[in-house]
Amino acid sequence: MKKLLSILLAAIMVLSMVSAVAExxxxxxxxxxxxxxxxxxxxxxxxxxxxxxxxxxxxIAHDTTANEAYKxxxxxxxxxxxxxxxIFFTWGMGFLGEFVDAGRVLNLDAYYPTYAAELxxxxxxxxxxxxxxxxxxxxxxxxxxxxxxxxxxxxxxEDIPATYEDMIKCCEDLKAAGIIPFGVSGKELWCLSxxxxxxxxxxxxxxxxxxxxxxxxxxxxxxVVKAIxxxxxxxxxxxxxxxxxxxxxxxxxxxxxxxKYAFYQNGSWNNGDIGKAExxxxxxxxxxxxxxxxxxxxxxxxxxxxxTLAVTATTQYPDLAAKAAFELGKFLSNADYTSGAxxxxxxxxxxxxxxxDLIPAVANMVAQADDMVLFGDNFLSAxxxxxxLDYIGQAFAGDITAEEFAEGLASELN
Amino acid sequence: MKKSFxxxxxxxxxxxxxxxxxxxxLIAPIxxxxxxxxxxxxxxxxxxxxxxxxxxxxxxxxxxxxxRALKNSLLLAGLSVFIQLTFALWLALKLGKKPVGERAYLxxxxxxxxxxxxxxxxxxxxxxxxxxxxxNLALKSLGLESWTRVWLGDKKTVLWACFVPILWxxxxxxxxxxxxxxxxxxxxLCEAAMLDGCTEGQLNRYIIIPYIKPILRVSVIFAxxxxxxxxxxxxxxxxxxxNHATEVPSTLMINLLFLxxxxxxxxxxxxxxxxxxxxxxxxxxxxxxxxx
Numbered sequence: 001m002k003k004l005l006s007i008l009l010a011a012i013m014v015l016s017m018v019s020a021v022a023e024x025x026x027x028x029x030x031x032x033x034x035x036x037x038x039x040x041x042x043x044x045x046x047x048x049x050x051x052x053x054x055x056x057x058x059x060i061a062h063d064t065t066a067n068e069a070y071k072x073x074x075x076x077x078x079x080x081x082x083x084x085x086x087i088f089f090t091w092g093m094g095f096l097g098e099f100v101d102a103g104r105v106l107n108l109d110a111y112y113p114t115y116a117a118e119l120x121x122x123x124x125x126x127x128x129x130x131x132x133x134x135x136x137x138x139x140x141x142x143x144x145x146x147x148x149x150x151x152x153x154x155x156x157x158e159d160i161p162a163t164y165e166d167m168i169k170c171c172e173d174l175k176a177a178g179i180i181p182f183g184v185s186g187k188e189l190w191c192l193s194x195x196x197x198x199x200x201x202x203x204x205x206x207x208x209x210x211x212x213x214x215x216x217x218x219x220x221x222x223x224v225v226k227a228i229x230x231x232x233x234x235x236x237x238x239x240x241x242x243x244x245x246x247x248x249x250x251x252x253x254x255x256x257x258x259x260k261y262a263f264y265q266n267g268s269w270n271n272g273d274i275g276k277a278e279x280x281x282x283x284x285x286x287x288x289x290x291x292x293x294x295x296x297x298x299x300x301x302x303x304x305x306x307x308t309l310a311v312t313a314t315t316q317y318p319d320l321a322a323k324a325a326f327e328l329g330k331f332l333s334n335a336d337y338t339s340g341a342x343x344x345x346x347x348x349x350x351x352x353x354x355x356x357d358l359i360p361a362v363a364n365m366v367a368q369a370d371d372m373v374l375f376g377d378n379f380l381s382a383x384x385x386x387x388x389l390d391y392i393g394q395a396f397a398g399d400i401t402a403e404e405f406a407e408g409l410a411s412e413l414n
Numbered sequence: 415m416k417k418s419f420x421x422x423x424x425x426x427x428x429x430x431x432x433x434x435x436x437x438x439x440l441i442a443p444i445x446x447x448x449x450x451x452x453x454x455x456x457x458x459x460x461x462x463x464x465x466x467x468x469x470x471x472x473x474x475x476x477x478x479x480x481x482r483a484l485k486n487s488l489l490l491a492g493l494s495v496f497i498q499l500t501f502a503l504w505l506a507l508k509l510g511k512k513p514v515g516e517r518a519y520l521x522x523x524x525x526x527x528x529x530x531x532x533x534x535x536x537x538x539x540x541x542x543x544x545x546x547x548x549x550n551l552a553l554k555s556l557g558l559e560s561w562t563r564v565w566l567g568d569k570k571t572v573l574w575a576c577f578v579p580i581l582w583x584x585x586x587x588x589x590x591x592x593x594x595x596x597x598x599x600x601x602x603l604c605e606a607a608m609l610d611g612c613t614e615g616q617l618n619r620y621i622i623i624p625y626i627k628p629i630l631r632v633s634v635i636f637a638x639x640x641x642x643x644x645x646x647x648x649x650x651x652x653x654x655x656x657n658h659a660t661e662v663p664s665t666l667m668i669n670l671l672f673l674x675x676x677x678x679x680x681x682x683x684x685x686x687x688x689x690x691x692x693x694x695x696x697x698x699x700x701x702x703x704x705x706x
Contacts, residue, residue: 072672079457079677098675102458186567187655243544245567245656383456383674387477390658397569397657412477 026317027059028324030309031074032089035064037250039272040139040307040342043335047328054327058320060087068188071095075382078104086315087325090308091378092126092135098381099310100134106311108133111322118330123305123345126374135308136329139342142303142372143194143288144268144362150282151179151262160286162298164202164230167289171239174262182234183252183261186245189389190377191252192396194266196231197302197376203227203291206300206371213379219409223295228395228402230291235396245397267375268303268362272341275356285361299370305345306378307332380413387412444688450681457677468682478670480683483661490577490662491641491694498581499588499633506592507618510599520593524586531583535650538579542566542651566652569659576660580647584640588633595626631702638698639691663687 034044041064048060063085065073070089077084078099090096099105112119112133119136127135147160155173171181185191201209204223211217212224234240241247241261249266256264257277264270265288274283290296309329315321333346340355343363354360366372377385391409394400400408451468453461472480505523509516526534541548542565550562565575599622607621623630645664648654654665663683671680 072668075457075672075675079675098456098458102456104458187653243564243567246542246544246564381675383676386669386674390477393655393657399657 025057025059026320027061028087028315028317028321029061029063029085030087030089030324030328031063031065031070031085033065033067033070034062034089035066037066038064039269039339040332040336043332043339043341044328046335047331050331051324051327055324058324060324060328078102081314084312084314086317086321087309087311087328090127090135090310091375092137092304092306092308093374093379094381094385095378096127096135096308096310097129100129104313105134106313106315106318106322108136108311108322108325111319111326115326115330118346119326120347126305126378127308127310135310136325137305137308137345138329138332139269139307139336140303140305140345140366141267141269141307141342142301142362142366142369143198143265143375144270144365145198145286145288146256146264146266146270146274146358147284147286148256148259148262148279148282149284151177151259155179155262160284162289164289164291170262171234171237175238180241180261181239181263182241183256183264184240184244185247185249185252186240186393186396187247188249189393190375191249191266192392193376193389194302195234196227196392196395197373198265198288199227199231199291200224201300201302201371201373202288202296202298203230205295205297206373208295209373213373213376215414218414220406220414223292224406225402227291228405232395232398232402235398268358269307269342271356271358271362272336272339275340275358280356280358283358285358285365287365297370299365299368301365301369301372302375303366304372304374306374307336307342384413444685447681447684447688450678451685453678453681455678456675457671458675461678464678468679472679472682472686478666478679479658479661480663480666480686482658483663483666486573486660487642487644487662489573490580490644491638493577493581494584494637494641495634498585499630499637502585502588502633503592503623503630505585505589506596507622509589509593510596510622511614520590523589526583526585527587527590529583531646532650534579534583535647538575538647538651539566542575567656569656572652572656572659576648576651579651580644583647584637588637591629591633592626595629596622599625627702631698634702635695635698638694642687642690642694 030048032044034040044062044064048062052059074088074090081104084104090099096105109132112124123137123140124133124135127133127137145160151174152158152160152170155170155177157170157173161167161170174181182195184195197209200223203226204221208217208221208223212219212221241252241255244252247255253264253266253270253273255261257274257279259279268285271285274280287298287301290298309325309332311318311321311325330346333344334348334352336342337344337348337359338352338354340359343359343366373379376388379385380388388409391400391405395402395405450461452463452465454464454467455461472478509519513519540546544550544562544564544567547565549565553559553561563571565571603621603625604617607617612620643664644662645668648660648662648665649668652660654661654669663686667680667683667687670676670683
């Protein structure tokens, strides 16, 4: 009898352990840049909630860090290979490429076919290396020229200038009216590149810019010199906020929203913040005019599918993490689009209601694009990107001439 | 003999945990940094041995420009010794005379040391803000509008604008060290000197300052090595910008390590900083020893 009782008790104990194991919750960690001030913050919260609801027993621990600090954090974690999350936000091309090269990222080829119908192959190019998929792109951005039409009207302009000559004239008119033409953060060098790259692509064309990034063509090109000279001309003519060098991008964006600048040229991810601000009805989005019509067209643009989720190779749950990355990516693509924050990489409902009018305008620009080259600091490797940004900073400060910019980059990067 | 050996073994065994900790936390990382400094390593792939190439590049590369960073650090070290420590000594001597509200003054001057550097950085960012900062507003209200500027953006002023809060933050720290030393000066020594007709200035010069020289030496070592290693406030205020105008070796190291993925070169700067700190500490010791 005692034996039977002890066997029964043991069986109950084993069963309770099994059920405890069965009910154990799996937690996937996700690192992203979607801090509270990020326009995708709410989209991430909603995406995680939707995934958790559809997958009982799975939780996602979301850890957010602001843009620049995030780059340091993810690189340090990738270097040590310890404490890595299961899923992480990344930019495509050079940024993710270095992690892929080091074997830190999970190959997603086995999982992609399930979602291929909704995530077109053309959108995965910036996260595909040697023909294999390593990332789930969820939104794309371009460099957009936001214009405060009220201020432009005060200076006598009814629309965004369509030619470079008109743009210069418009800036002079704005200055004469006591309005600062452009807002830019000189403290965050990538913000300066949002002005330089459109000038370069509209001087030499997309194909050549891509060749330069790939190391096939040289930086020491007359078109690059022309673009940098035009940029420096805008600086010396005081078209930028004189406080630019001391301002961060958030401050500049807020200044634009507060009506301090006529133009703000930055990533189209700002649609969310600008679109929900009071200023929104007076804002028009466009693109910087062509500098050299012989080589470039108005609709050659900087940008592309870039915001991406990837899975670390060290994850304990590769299948679940890959599924989460795709499901979250799909949700984010749609949520970012409908909230007016960004353009989708996944097929979107053409009749979906979007929160502001800026996104359809940007979508229209993308639809008309002749060519699109990814942001330089994402395209290039970390070391090359920082050298490149350094040179842009020096050009902005007037420490080097346009010729020295081209020669210097050619000698250091080519 | 046996007893003596057992006694020494006991000492060794008791010291062993601390020794292991010391080697593991301090000595081993220094040697690891030294070994990485001879490699080309992006932190992801295996390091490649390249001998002294990083050292050659460090002192010849225009894009790294270590000499500019070193010049900034040495300037800060000079200012720390000649302005910060002089002011701290003056405060300590004044407080050593037991003025009314001595404790209150001590707390007030020491307060910046207790505040987080990030908070201090944010505070000074607001002070220097070109649009609503107290500094520009004060100048405008005094009719000195032409003096207003973008303090952290103008290359002529940014270095000094960064040095002011750094010097301000640690005045209280050095003052407290010196104040403690002054409090240790025997009262009878001061009274005897006063009876002999010593003025206050003479008392400070011939009695108190020589008496606290060991503390002054420590303060100078802290000020100089602290300046060479300075990072946090500069990182918050300018992150080495604009255009590297406020770059110091530590900000350069962080940039190379975490933004450019150049772990070999970052380690080279780390090794250079360790060597410089040791050399300066030895030199300062030598100067104070000679004077002794």
